[in-house]
Amino acid sequence: MNRSFLKFVTDFGPLLVFFTFYYKNDKSLQIAIPPFIIATLIAIIFVWIIEKKVPMIPLIGGILISFFGGLTIYFNNPVFIYIKPTIINILFGLALMLGKFFTNEPILKKMLGNSFKLTDEGWLLLNKRWMFFFFSLAILNEIVWRTQCPENEHIWVNFKVWGMLPITFIFTAFQINIINKYKINE
Numbered sequence: 001m002n003r004s005f006l007k008f009v010t011d012f013g014p015l016l017v018f019f020t021f022y023y024k025n026d027k028s029l030q031i032a033i034p035p036f037i038i039a040t041l042i043a044i045i046f047v048w049i050i051e052k053k054v055p056m057i058p059l060i061g062g063i064l065i066s067f068f069g070g071l072t073i074y075f076n077n078p079v080f081i082y083i084k085p086t087i088i089n090i091l092f093g094l095a096l097m098l099g100k101f102f103t104n105e106p107i108l109k110k111m112l113g114n115s116f117k118l119t120d121e122g123w124l125l126l127n128k129r130w131m132f133f134f135f136s137l138a139i140l141n142e143i144v145w146r147t148q149c150p151e152n153e154h155i156w157v158n159f160k161v162w163g164m165l166p167i168t169f170i171f172t173a174f175q176i177n178i179i180n181k182y183k184i185n186e
Helices: 004-023 030-050 056-075 081-099 107-114 121-150 155-173 177-180
Strands: none
Touching: 004 030, 004 056, 004 155, 030 056, 056 081, 056 107, 081 107, 081 121, 081 155, 121 155, 121 177, 155 177
16 A cells, blocks of 8 residues: 555544534534544554554554543543643654753654754754744644634634644745755765
């Protein structure tokens, strides 16, 4: 099976399930979250069956979706699902910030070092930019959900996918100059 197609289906399939249930059931998180959790767990199991491993980021995402989604359902309080992106982004930012205390090189280099080769200065700069990006996304999520929810919860739901995803793609595109500038030609 094509790896990029598999990644696309396992990344966006659960979101499609969530949106379908959310919008077909009067924008109810209580109804949309259980199928979202199930679809996420199925996607993780599917990746494990096909690849014989699960990448760390989807695994962490699946655990946090299940945990915060479960808290939202159990306590009938959507705040738990609202803060999930904040917590994920803070964790990623902290990992990039504190990783230097556990290894001699930036965590981003550990994660992406096989994808492309950069100078140490390039990895440090890229690591720092992504760290600030994750912290900024956490702040942005807090601003959106605290100003829009629960009255306009659908604005946060749409922002979560149709806002954060394009922001991430655009930010990633702006990193190409750094990658090209500090790339080590082999």
